[in-house]
Amino acid sequence: MKVIILGAGGRGRNYTRYCKQYGVDIVAVADPNTKKxxxxxxxxxxxxDKLYSDWKDILEKEKFADAVINATPDKVHYPSTMAALEKGxxxxxxxxxxxxxQECIDMIEKAEEENKILMVCHVLRYAPFFEKLKEIVDSQRIGEIVNMEMTENCAYxxxxxxxxxxxxxxxxxxxPFILAKSxxxxxxxGYITGKKCISVMSEGSLKYYKKENAPEGAPAFCLAGCPHEKTCPYFAPRLYLKQITQVGWPTETISADTSFAARYEALKKGPYGRCVYHCDNDVNDHQSTIFTMEDDTIVSFNMTGFSSENTRTLRIFGTKGDIRGHLELGELEIYDFLxxxxxxxxxxxxxxxxxxxxxxARLVKAFIDAVTSGSDGSDLKTSARLSLQSHLMAFAAEKSRKEGKRIYLEV
Ligand SMILES: NC(=O)c1ccc[n+]([C@@H]2O[C@H](COP(=O)([O-])OP(=O)(O)OC[C@H]3O[C@@H](n4cnc5c(N)ncnc54)[C@H](O)[C@@H]3O)[C@@H](O)[C@H]2O)c1
Structure with missing residues (x-):
């Protein structure tokens, strides 16, 4: 199988690694960032000769691979995906x-028109933890789901x-965060309850990471002599210079050269060296949303950027029992009422x-298997059409939050 990778950032590197592991031939990669x-x-x-500076340079050529893995920034997804589908x-x-x-719908329709697989990287459907959870729920062991609470604990x-x-x-x-991450x-x-969402109510904001919360005298860059170095948990050098040689995510993303000296330089003037109170950020740092599903099943979803743990936790309340889950610990606790x-x-x-x-890795393997077997993709656990509901839920949550009212979705 021949694959083209668009975007050589964090995700593009990941997918390249898995493709290599599975013996896929990478025939082209595009990224305008020459260093990456x-x-x-x-x-x-x-x-x-396989490296290009833009997705357009690859997709204007005659088709020379089986598939494209699109790991470009969010705003680049639409034009590049439409062009890739168009090329077959x-x-x-x-x-x-x-x-x-409308762009989500256009891409789905284009893939269907061209008879091509358009799979969306909803990788958690392929995580063994959620596979097991889905199996337990589908077995009716806790009866019918009445309500559910999920928290996205995004570590500080x-x-x-x-x-x-x-x-x-x-x-x-x-x-918006609820779309980008949640x-x-x-x-x-939708996957776990097996139900469609009918209405959404959401509250949230950017409460903390803004200039009015900056401690007195905090400069724009941490390394510019910040007087709060010892008391600020977000002091960039503490987060990015602790590892001397072995550098993992997220530290590896701050500079293409990951040596200590290069990272130090990157923090002096680069985006990751900025004071957290003096950035051009506007996405919410906390948000709570209630999703009403068909049959009056209620799901409350909480996301926070102020967590020590970096994980997802949940409770599912059924008519015959309940489930408590913790992704990072890989733990599912099931209680039987009877x-x-x-x-x-x-x-x-x-x-x-x-x-x-x-x-x-498991999602990439499923995609490769689907393409190489000539399947139409209908056996995949995620597809653009399935993913559409989550996007509509996110758009509705943002509308609800901004307009201060309940938003109804068409089922
Ligand atoms: N599935 C997940 O769990 C998950 C996790 C993180 C990010 N993402 C998504 O993956 C995508 C990439 O995220 P990332 O973390 O790798 O970001 P990133 O910024 O590290 O990588 C994106 C790369 O695309 C490149 N790019 C920009 N314009 C381009 C163009 N015209 N042609 C080719 N490449 C171009 C950028 O230079 C950058 O190197 C985003 O859409 C992001 O929302 C998904």
């Missing part, structure tokens, strides 16, 4: 598909990295070398 592109080429032994490629598209409803260091200093900080370059959770709500017995299931996912609870 060259680094990806070097790290994964992809020759210079199957597409694995990063979420969110788009921040515009993750939140400031991605949503205050980083590439998802501002809606004009990315999307569309995974909204997708899982027998009054509790069972704890440990889902072992740490043996899979992949982020998102093992979901990333």
């Amino acid at each position: 592109l060259q680094k990806l080429g070097k790290d994964f032994e992809i020759s210079e 490629y199957h597409v694995l598209l990063e979420k969110p598909m788009s921040d515009k409803e 260091w993750h939140f400031v990295h991605s949503y205050v200093r980083g590439v998802f900080r501002n809606e004009t370059i990315s999307s 569309c995974h959770d909204l997708d899982l709500i 027998t009054q017995e509790k069972e704890t299931i440990k889902v072992d996912y740490k043996t899979i070398i992949s982020s998102h609870g093992g979901g990333d």
